[in-house]
Amino acid sequence: MEHSELLDIVRRPLSPDTRLEVPASRAEYERVEEILEREESKYPQLWYDSVRSVAIVVAPPTPLRAGMAGGLLSMISDEVKRNSGISSEIARGLRIESDSETTMNNTTRASDGALLYWEGNRATLMIVVEVAVSQSYDSMRAAISWSVCALRCSLGLAMCIREESRGRRPPRRFHASLDEANAAVEEARDDFYRQLIHHPYGPLERDGVTWFGRVSLVVLETFRRQDEHCTPETLLEPSKSFTLVENGEYVAQNISPNLQEVVLGDCIPTHLLNNQQMEATPVNFFQREWFETQFRGSMVRTAILRVWRKTSYAQPVLR
Structure with missing residues (x-):
């Protein structure tokens, strides 16, 4: 070509x-x-x-982006299936999917994750999730808006994560063998987890290098269609916005367990639910302990990925 x-x-x-x-x-x-x-x-x-x-x-997602997208959907799915009003037959239809490409009106996109409901061989898109780490908010909002409007899903969840600058580029580190490199990386992993005790949202530093910058902001937003006639190119405003982390600290005020927004009707087609009260039942999926554990573990995995990308070791000589 x-x-x-x-x-x-x-x-x-x-x-x-x-x-x-x-x-x-x-x-x-x-x-x-x-x-x-x-x-x-x-x-x-x-x-x-x-x-x-x-x-x-x-490009491929970092462990932080992939972990938070998958984690949010898993928590929602698990809480729906635990609801006493949901039969096991209905619960089996709820599935999580990642990196699912969709083409419509000559536009092709994929969300970071989606919750679908399967009836026989037919899937209905219920919730889509986008996570952006230190990227353009406008780009993320355009992506979630297209999924909600073009694909007619019930709800969009978008998490915006701002990581502060890590400063200078880290030098490449050389090791005599793969075993030596593995040992060095494991030491870094243990060190990063110790640092989280005092700095729960970073920075993660080692040998004068910042491997994950301090998290200055985490915002979780929900997006719904403004009306039934939203066109695919509509740029939605968030229906709710929740600040979870600000200036490296968790923000506990006014964050309810279900973020006051996600309901059973967002997760399961309404014709399968018994009544409007059931449709509006909150899905209490968001717990601080889960969020902090998931987020910090994903931070460390992302930092370790960066360490590995700057790690070299001698290959054994074949005789």
């Missing part, structure tokens, strides 16, 4: 969580997407926004 800026970009090494927007025609997007499909690699992913005529190149 002729020279393609889009193909050049997908061939570059991309840092985890990177999302790049590249002006491209739908035809160019399809040509490059075909090349990626032939190579059968999961990342980078390629999406397309037909409204703005841009291709979106998506």
Whole structure:
């Protein structure tokens, strides 16, 4: 094929969580997407926004982004299935899916995670989740708005995580063997967990290098269609917004267990529920202990991933 800026970009090494927007025609997007499909690699992913005529190149998620998206959906699903008014037959229809690409009106996108309800061979999209770590809020809001409006799902959950700058780039560290490298990384992991005792939301530092910056803000927002006729390109405003972490500290005020927003009717098609009272029953999925455990563990895994990316070791000599 002729020279393609889009193909050049997908061939570059991309840092985890990177999302790049590249002006491209739908035809160019399809040509490059075909090349990626032939190579059968999961990342980078390629999406397309037909409204703005841009291709979106998506790098693999960090453990923090993937962990929080999957964790939110698992907590919601588990709480729904524990509800005494939900039969085991109905509970079996509720499933979690990640990285599910959808194409509609020449726009192709995927959410970080989704909660679907299966009846026979037919799936209904109920809740979509997007998590952005130190990325453009506008880009995240556009993604969640498209999923809610174009795919007609009940609710969108978006988590915005702001990590402060880590400063200078860490140097590469060399080790004599894989065992030595593994030992060094395990020492770093233990050190990071000890640091969380005093700094629950970072920074995580070692040998003068910041491997995860302090978390300055975590906001969880819900998005609902403004009306039944929202077009796919509608940019929604959040229906509720909850600040969970601010300036490196958990914000406990006014955060109810169900965030005052998620209900059974968001998770299961209403014709399967008994009545309107059941549809409006809150899903009490959000607990501080769960959030802190999940978030901090995902922070450490992300920091360790960064350590490994800067770790080299000698390969054994084959004789």
